[in-house]
Amino acid sequence: MHPLEQLREDALAQIASAPDERALEAVRVKFLGRGGSVAQWSDKMKSLPNEEKPVVGKLLNEIRAAVTAAIGIRAENFRAEKESAAVANIDISLPGTSHERGAIHPLTQMLDHSIAVFRRMGFALAEGPDIETEWHCFDALNTPADHPARNEQDTFYLPDGRLLRTHTSTVQIRTMEAAAPPIRVIAPGAAYRRDEVDATHGAQFHQIEGLYVDEKVSVADLKGTLEFFLRELFGADTAVRFRPHYFPFTEPSFEIDVKSSALKGGEQWVEVCGCGMVHPAVFEAVNQSRRDNAYDPEKWTGFAFGLGMDRLAMILFDIPDIRLFAQNDLRFLRQFA
Amino acid sequence: MWSCRQASKRWRNFSQWPTAGIEIEAIEKRGADFDHVVIAQIDESKPHPNADRLTVCVVDDGSGTKRQIVCGAKNYKVGDKVPLALPGAELTGGLKIRASKLRGVESEGMLCSPKELGIAEDAAGLLILSPEAKIGAPIRDLFSPDTVLDVEITPNRGDLLNHFGLAREIAALTNKTIRLSSTSADGAPALQKQGVGISASRECPFYSARRIENVKVGPSPDWLRAKIESVGIRSVNNVVDVSNFVMLELGQPTHAFDADKLDGDLNVRLARDGEKFLALDGKMYALTPDNLIIADDKRAVGIAGVMGGEESGVTASTKNVLLESAYFLPASVRRTARDLNLPSDASYRFERGVDPQMIFAASQRATKLICEVAAATPVGTIAVAGEVPPNPPDVSIRYRRADELLGIHIEPATADAILTRFGLRIVKQASNLPVGSDRKLETCATWKIPSYRRDLQREVDLIEEIIRAHGIEKVPGEDRSRFTPLSAADRNYDFEAKLRRDLVALGLSEARTSSLIARSEVARANGAIQLRNPLSEDHVALRTTLTPGLLAAVERNIRAGAERIALFEIGNIFTPPTGEQQRKLTMALCGQAASLKNWRAQKKRALDFFDLRGALNAVGNFEFRRSKQSGFALSAEIFHGSDRIGHGGQLSSGSSFGATTAVLVAEIDLATIAQATEHAERFKEIDRYPAVTRDVAMFVGPEVTHAEIVGVIAAANEPLLEKVELFDLFMENDAKELSQTRKSLAYSLTYRDKNRTLTNEEVSAAHARIRERLRSDIGAELRE
Structure with missing residues (x-):
């Protein structure tokens, strides 16, 4: 064996057996340091015969590279062991550092969720004021004075004769007054009812009103739209039932019940929505207000619907009392974070 | 309420009723229906x-x-x-x-x-x-055994507010026939156009009264008592009970007067202003000419369609009865019942419209029953005045229109069969008639409407009857989605949705408080619009600010023991005197900066003014100007550019309901900010050359503000200066006198040129110039 081969073996053996970083450094100095074995051989090479020089030179380079690499690997091992030892006692079951986030109110979440579904179907948002005229709240919606459905008892009035809207259906009128058909809007907003406050009734509640007016809009379109919405909300396997009902401003009118395994008491029909085809008398009232015939009931038909957000949120989140919404107890709000 | 012993087998399970439009609110089983x-x-x-x-x-x-x-x-x-x-x-x-x-x-x-x-x-x-x-x-x-159904009848279907009407409806829906055994014309009395009069023929088109003699007033027989009590009506005596029974059975309210207590003939007229009336409920009512009454020669003896009089009612001593059966204008009855706050079973039916064709039938049925249960004898004539209201006008339907509105095709023969079942009679059927503005050729039919269906007024009403009986479940749902551009309301909604997400990420939770405020808050809410008819003291006026509502939520959470309260609300306020609606954002903070008891938590610190400022930074870049406001210990006007958009600060302890830490609140107007944030951000080139950071620490007098210092630094106009950040602040508190107290501030100044790497020398030169400005302009004592 060439003495250099022996040198390599010795170096690698000593690197492998070095017990710690200091010992490894000593090995490095011994072989690669100034005056170390490799350096001595380099010096010695000058005195070698010319034909041996390239062989020894090549061998020396190989040895230098091999020893350097071995030291590097060994040093990395020492470092890794040291780092592992440093964190060996860390209890990884300790809770993580957290940043406290707030929560969006469950009613807003209900609104956001509903609005997102309707937007996917191509509904734009619309707005109207909470303080309304009797005309917008009742007369224009085919509920003239002394109509049995015009319940002044349940309506908050202002001293000037205006009122707090009892439903967001007022936005149907506002929207049609402002723009010609086709109309495709939803209007989220507050409504008010002069009613004793209890677990299911608040003086103020929240609705999403929907209105679609176009040529040849039919009950089938109304059904398709609301069935899609309700299945998006309550799950694809939700049973949806349309039940004939009465609202002065739609004809025919329906209430919608759903039955879904996603809901507590999933075998019960739960009423979730009122809807119907816009009554021609509503179009006629709008035309009168607009002083034109933009909403010719012979040309345009439409559907409208109203969804109670408080009620939907109570059903979906299994909230037992409507008053919880207005109390804003953080222990309540944060449950829906 | 409906007792359904006679309902057909198929309809006894009730599950079909709702889908045909009859909503059952409750089913109550009565009696003991057990074998063995x-x-x-x-x-x-x-x-x-x-x-x-x-x-x-x-x-x-x-x-x-x-x-x-x-x-x-x-x-x-x-x-x-x-x-x-x-x-x-x-x-x-x-x-x-x-x-x-x-x-x-x-x-x-x-x-x-x-x-x-x-x-x-x-x-x-x-x-x-x-x-x-x-x-x-x-x-x-x-x-x-019996089953009592609580049925919701919609306001358009007064004809269903009685057992016969509901049975007739079910018969129509199930394609059965119904006969009314009790309204045979046998022994019909002769009409006599005298004895009663009408002075208000618009409000009362028709009135009838029949005299029944030798009445033995007493308790009702068991069957009668059981019937009316089963639907929740109190048994009074045999005569009154019959009147109620017939109303429940046929839908026509009748009223029995004690004939011997009437002076002269009955007349139906409008009340005189201030006319007094003692009603059966024992209360005295002051009437107005809006109220229709039944009067004898001396006084009012009944409010038409609403309630009878105490003095002319049937009592144990009554010998002869005058039985009223009439038609009153629904609107008139409704207004009177509402104005007098006196709703009754009778007014409920009259205001929804009774069947004029039932007036005589009910009178006869009641007469027959009174004679049976009170051993009385009727006189052979019935006194009448006015005319029985005519049947509703005919209504036409275009079959194509029905198909279009419903979205399915229904054969005209099917539609006709349905309408016929509901009691309509075809008057005229025609095909290929030019109809409407476009003179399209249509197949139409004109229908005669039964007297009890005044709700069937136009084509859509007939279309509704058709689909209700045909089955709405047969209409398939169709997809009518379409392209819709963003509206202004959409933009507002998106703006607010982003704002909510940002604030929630900062740790604030969203509150939603009522737009209606309590009586106790009205005094503080300057000029808030008050409701004319509040129901409870909790909701009497419209809010003019969101702050009190949000502070009430803070107070509630303090009482609930919350350590850290951080709430915001986005909502409408109603500015007096017009009630103009404005969109506001309010936030309120109180308690500890972090409520999570975390093992790595920094030292505890209470939320303060700068947390409020920090949260507002998520909304926009605002300027705060010191102000004075009652109720606030520390108060600032909030500016967005040159617009004052709100106000905020720290409540004084007197206003902060015993909170042990500071209560911070701010309310700002959202409209201005929403407009300002509408433009899109534009790309700015990412810096390629490194920055150099130099610190400057100084002592200044206690009156010198951060804003002034930053102003001085900016005034130096150093083109290489990119950024100034405050990183340390304390008050030197070893001074012997307050006037000697100094403030120590330390800033980190960042220098950069976007086209090259800066040299140490040029940065040092710029930094020295800034230091000199601080020294000369505000007398800063610079620390090394």
Whole structure:
């Protein structure tokens, strides 16, 4: 064996057996340091015969590279062991550092969720004021004075004769007054009812009103739209039932019940929505207000619907009392974070 | 409410009713409908040999063989008649009865409590039956089974507010026929156009009164009492009960006057202003010319369609009765009942419209029943005034229009069959008639509307009847989605949705408080618009600011023990005097900066003004100007550019409901900010050359503000200066006197040129110039 081969073996053996970083450094100095074995051989090479020089030179380079690499690997091992030892006692079951986030109110979440579904179907948002005229709240919606459905008892009035809207259906009128058909809007907003406050009734509640007016809009379109919405909300396997009902401003009118395994008491029909085809008398009232015939009931038909957000949120989140919404107890709000 | 003993089998399960438009709110089972439960008499009773609380009875069940029953009740005596459940019976709650041994003694059945039979809540003892009860007879003979339906009738369907009308509707929906046995024309009285008069023919088109003589007023027979009590009407006497019964049966309210207490003929007229009326409820009402009344020669004896008079009512001493049956204008009855706050079963029906064709039928039916139950005799004539209102106008339908509106094709023959079932009669059918503005050729039909369906006024009303009977479930759902551009409301919504997400990420939770404020807050809310007719003291006016509502939520959370309260609300306020609606954002903070008890938590710190400022930074870049405001210890006006958009600060302790840490609140206007944030951000080139950071620390007088220091640095106008950040601040507190107190501030200044790497020398030169400005302009004592 060439003495250099022996040198390599010795170096690698000593690197492998070095017990710690200091010992490894000593090995490095011994072989690669100034005056170390490799350096001595380099010096010695000058005195070698010319034909041996390239062989020894090549061998020396190989040895230098091999020893350097071995030291590097060994040093990395020492470092890794040291780092592992440093964190060996860390209890990884300790809770993580957290940043406290707030929560969006469950009613807003209900609104956001509903609005997102309707937007996917191509509904734009619309707005109207909470303080309304009797005309917008009742007369224009085919509920003239002394109509049995015009319940002044349940309506908050202002001293000037205006009122707090009892439903967001007022936005149907506002929207049609402002723009010609086709109309495709939803209007989220507050409504008010002069009613004793209890677990299911608040003086103020929240609705999403929907209105679609176009040529040849039919009950089938109304059904398709609301069935899609309700299945998006309550799950694809939700049973949806349309039940004939009465609202002065739609004809025919329906209430919608759903039955879904996603809901507590999933075998019960739960009423979730009122809807119907816009009554021609509503179009006629709008035309009168607009002083034109933009909403010719012979040309345009439409559907409208109203969804109670408080009620939907109570059903979906299994909230037992409507008053919880207005109390804003953080222990309540944060449950829906 | 509807008692449905006669409903057809198929409709007894009620599940089809809702889909045809009759909503059932409750189904209540009455009576005891059990097999193998009989009336038995207790013949013997002796103690149980093995159980102190049990007895062993021998009972007679009418079969001839006596039965031994073990019993746990104590409330009977030998000889009592009680319900006996025989083996094979199944009681309320699925309890199955079989012969068994109880503590070693054979028991061949069970004696029942009221609760076990489902007829009352009492479970303490046996149901003791009347001594007349027939031994061996089924228990259902004593407690006849019945089902009471609570049905929601919509305001357009006054014709369904009676048993006959509802039966007629169900017959139509199930394609059955119905006959009304009680309204035969036999013995119809002759009409006599005298004895009653009408002075207000618009409000009362038709009035009738029939005299019934020799009435024996007394309690109603059991069947009559049971019928009206089953639907929740109190039994008064046989005459009044008949009147109520007929109203429930046929839908036409009638009223019985004591004929001997009337002075002269009856006249229907409008009340005089201030006319007094003592009603059956014992209360005195002041009337107005809006109120229609029935009057005799001297006084008002009834409010038409609403309530009769106390002085002319039927009492035990009544001998002769005058029975009213009339038609009153729905709007008039409604207004009167509402104005006098006096709703009644009669007004409820009149205001929804009664069937004019039922006026005589009801009068006759009531007369016949009064004669039966009060042994009376009717006079042969009936006094009438006015004309029975005519039938509703005919309505036409275009079959194509029905198809278009419904989205399915319904054969005209099918549609005709449905309308016919609902009692409509075809007047004229025509095909290829030019109709409408475009003179399209259409197949149409004109229909005669029955007297009881005044709600069928136009084509859509007929279309609704068709789909209701045909089945809405047969209409398939169609997709009518379409392209829709963003609206202004969409933009507002998106703006607010982003704002909510940002604030939630900062740790604030969203609150939603009422737009209506309590009486106690009105005084503080300057000029808030008050409701004319509030219902409770909690909701009397419209809010003019969101702050009190949000602070109430803070207070509630403090009481609930929350450590860290950070709330915001986005909502409308109503600015007086017009109630103009404005969109506001309010936030409120109180308590600890971090409520999570975390093992790595920094030291505890209470939320303060700068947390409020920081949260507002998420909304926009605002300027705060010191202000004075009552209720605030520290108060600032908030500016967005040159617009004052709100106000905020720290409440004074007197205003902060005993909170132990500072309460911070700010309210700003959202409209201005929403507009300002509409433009899109633009790309700025990412810096390629490194920055150099130099610090400057200084002492200044306590009056020098951060804003002034930053201003001085900016005024140096160093082109290489990119950024100034405050990283340390403290008050030197070892000064002997307050006037010597100094403030120490330390800033990190960042220098950069976007086209090259800066040299140390040029940065040092710029930094030195800035230091010099600080020294000269505000007398800063620079620290090294």
